[in-house]
Amino acid sequence: MQWMLETSMHIARTVAPALLILAVATAGEARVRPRKVATPAFTTVATNDATKKPALNSASKAGSAILRAQILLDRAHCSPGEIDGRYGSNTRLAVTEFNLSHGIKAGANVSVATWAALNKDVAPVLVPYTITAADVAGPFVINPPEMADKAKLPALGYGSVAEELGEKFHISPALLQSLNRGVALDKAGVVIQAPDVSRPPLPKTAGMSIRVNKQRTTVEVIDRAGVLLASYPATIGSVHDPLPIGKWKINGVEWDPSFHYNPDLFWDAEASDKKAKIPSGPNNPVGSVWIDLSKPHYGIHGTPEPSTIGKTTSHGCIRLTNWDASELAKVVTPGMPAVLEK
Numbered sequence: 226m227q228w229m230l231e232t233s234m235h236i237a238r239t240v241a242p243a244l245l246i247l248a249v250a251t252a253g254e255a256r257v258r259p260r261k262v263a264t265p266a267f268t269t270v271a272t273n274d275a276t277k278k279p280a281l282n283s284a285s286k287a288g289s290a291i292l293r294a295q296i297l298l299d300r301a302h303c304s305p306g307e308i309d310g311r312y313g314s315n316t317r318l319a320v321t322e323f324n325l326s327h328g329i330k331a332g333a334n335v336s337v338a339t340w341a342a343l344n345k346d347v348a349p350v351l352v353p354y355t356i357t358a359a360d361v362a363g364p365f366v367i368n369p370p371e372m373a374d375k376a377k378l379p380a381l382g383y384g385s386v387a388e389e390l391g392e393k394f395h396i397s398p399a400l401l402q403s404l405n406r407g408v409a410l411d412k413a414g415v416v417i418q419a420p421d422v423s424r425p426p427l428p429k430t431a432g433m434s435i436r437v438n439k440q441r442t443t444v445e446v447i448d449r450a451g452v453l454l455a456s457y458p459a460t461i462g463s464v465h466d467p468l469p470i471g472k473w474k475i476n477g478v479e480w481d482p483s484f485h486y487n488p489d490l491f492w493d494a495e496a497s498d499k500k501a502k503i504p505s506g507p508n509n510p511v512g513s514v515w516i517d518l519s520k521p522h523y524g525i526h527g528t529p530e531p532s533t534i535g536k537t538t539s540h541g542c543i544r545l546t547n548w549d550a551s552e553l554a555k556v557v558t559p560g561m562p563a564v565l566e567k
Contacts, residue, residue: 267292267310267404269351269418275344281320281335287311292400294335296350296420297343298323299395302427302446302455304549307531308396308420315458315535318443322456351404354394354419361386361413368508368529372486372501381506381529386411392507394419395548397532422548427454427556434562435475435525435553437461437543439468442535444525444543446556457553458535460528460544468543468565469520475561476517478554481505482526513547514554518563525563526550 271277271289279290292310299305303323306315317333324331329338366382369375383389387398387410394401396419402410405417432449439461446455462468483505488498507513512527527547528534534546543565545553 267400269404272296272351273349275347278337278340278344280337281312283312283317283333285312291316293350294320294340294343296422297346299420299422300346300424301343302424302552304455304457304546306458306534306546306549307391308394308400308422309532310397310400318441318458318535319456322443322445322453326453326456348421350421351418352421353416356386356390356410356413356415356417358413360389360393361411365389366508372498372503375503375510376486376501378504380504381508383507390417390419392531392547395422395546396420424552427552429556429558433556434564435557437468437525437563437565439470439565439567444545444549444553446553455552457545457549459525460534460537462542469523470565470567471520473523473563473565474519475557475559475563476519477559478557479515479517480554481513482509482511482515484510486510507547511542512544512550514550516550516554516557525553 266286266288268289272293274289277290279285281291281294285291287310289310291312292308295305295308295310295316298316298319299308301323303319303326305319320331320335320339321333323329323342324339327342329336329342331339364382365385366378366380368381368384375381383392385398387402390410391398391401401417401419404419408417409415410417427446428448430448433454434447436445436447437443437459438445442459442461444457444459445453448454484503486498486501486503488495488500503509507527508529510529511524512529514527516525518524523542525543525545527550528544531546534544
């Protein structure tokens, strides 16, 4: 029995250190074993690659191909709204409008024929951009939610450099940062990768009209022959403030408008709300431009929240991103027909 005990103790003394060494070695290997690095969903090289032509639809995952399609659609005046690299509702609308205007029978999907038409635009879609001193100069302000507090500010400017650059390049600030990982967007002189969203000017011809479609949630520019010249996703009315269906006209355009808040015109106003004049700026409730309609109190205008376009409701007016509203404002003229339809 003593022999067995001594033998067991000897084995334990011999094996335990060996197991300890093995455990330490295994832990060390675990620490140095290279980890698999996930491929970024968005890269400049992949986004600029015109040879890749994957079929895209509502089931497609966010990635460089969708980002490329969105930028090309934007440049073709079939706006996807805020560029976010996802195949969401606004992108489906833009693809549908682009396909229809080019006689492509692909509905809301990007097909080989869609890519062929989009890729006729051969310029790179992501390009280097050097952040300027003007970009970071500000002033940047927190946009308060209450109208009374907004009215106290001298102007409703951008809240950050990222927001300002997002509007400049028609892109979600989060996606812009993702494209430039580890890069400070608020430093002058820094070079970033950004969408080239330079649009050729829309032709300004006699017989043009504006068509607002409630069901499709789009604003369209149509020429005399009924050809689509531009399409923009829009937020259009609500149950409480429905779109005023009918044939109206453009009265005129006001750039950098102030906003006259009248709680009597808002069903959701607080009982304590008072009339207020809200200063101009891109984060003004009607954005950077107001296109006045002949229907009193109604217009087509910008927004301080481009990511919400087409996904929320309005108080009866037609809301676009600031950049889409600005492009539209440059082609409308007083007296131009504006047809608001179901």
